[in-house]
Amino acid sequence: MKGKVTDFLVKVTIGILFVFGIALIFAISAAGILLFNAIASTANAPIWVHIIGSIVIPIVVVLMFAKPSKTKKPENMTLEQYERKVRTLKREYEKAQKDDDYWYIQAHNVPSSLPMNQEERARREYSNKLMDARSHMVDIEFKLNQLERMRKNGQVR
Numbered sequence: 001m002k003g004k005v006t007d008f009l010v011k012v013t014i015g016i017l018f019v020f021g022i023a024l025i026f027a028i029s030a031a032g033i034l035l036f037n038a039i040a041s042t043a044n045a046p047i048w049v050h051i052i053g054s055i056v057i058p059i060v061v062v063l064m065f066a067k068p069s070k071t072k073k074p075e076n077m078t079l080e081q082y083e084r085k086v087r088t089l090k091r092e093y094e095k096a097q098k099d100d101d102y103w104y105i106q107a108h109n110v111p112s113s114l115p116m117n118q119e120e121r122a123r124r125e126y127s128n129k130l131m132d133a134r135s136h137m138v139d140i141e142f143k144l145n146q147l148e149r150m151r152k153n154g155q156v157r
Contacts, residue, residue, distance in 0.1 A: 025065055029058040082156045086147055093140045096133055103130035 036053040077085075107126035110119050150156055 021065075025061055029061045032057040032061060076155045076157055077150070078157055082147060082151060086144065089140050089144050089147070093137060093144070096137045096140060099133040100130065100137060103127075103133055106130075 033054050036057055037050050040049050040053060103126055107123055107130055110122045110126065112119060
């Protein structure tokens with residue numbers, strides 16, 4: 001349930017940002033057209049200058065915001081390379097899981113005989129290490145899912 005709600009919120013947020021981005025492009029285009037036409041009117045330019053400016057400015061604004069994707073297309077890999085990568089990531093995941101278990105136990109077994117500030121500091125330190133281990137596990141899961149998508153898309157020969 002929690003994952004579905006989070007996915008929904010992410011999609012809504014991306015949608016809202018997309019709409020604001022489009023609105024920003026329209027606003028900049030409109031401002032550019034108004035400015036261009038004001039300058040053209042002051043210079044007593046013919047009507048065709050106004051028309052061409054009103055067509056060219058939105059195109060320039062869209063091209064200004066459109067940038068090529070920075071992610072390069074992943075290359076195809078052999079089945080052997082794919083299997084090796086998956087094995088490596090699974091080993092890394094198991095190690096991260098052991099780290100996660102270890103730091104979870106450490107965070108919950110801080111001796112209460114320590115002075116209060118040391119006990120709190122130890123709990124915080126162990127909790128931070130636990131969160132690092134968990135984020136590492138999530139990164140590995142993401143990479144494994146990415147490899148699985150590559151296999152499904154036929155990028156593994």
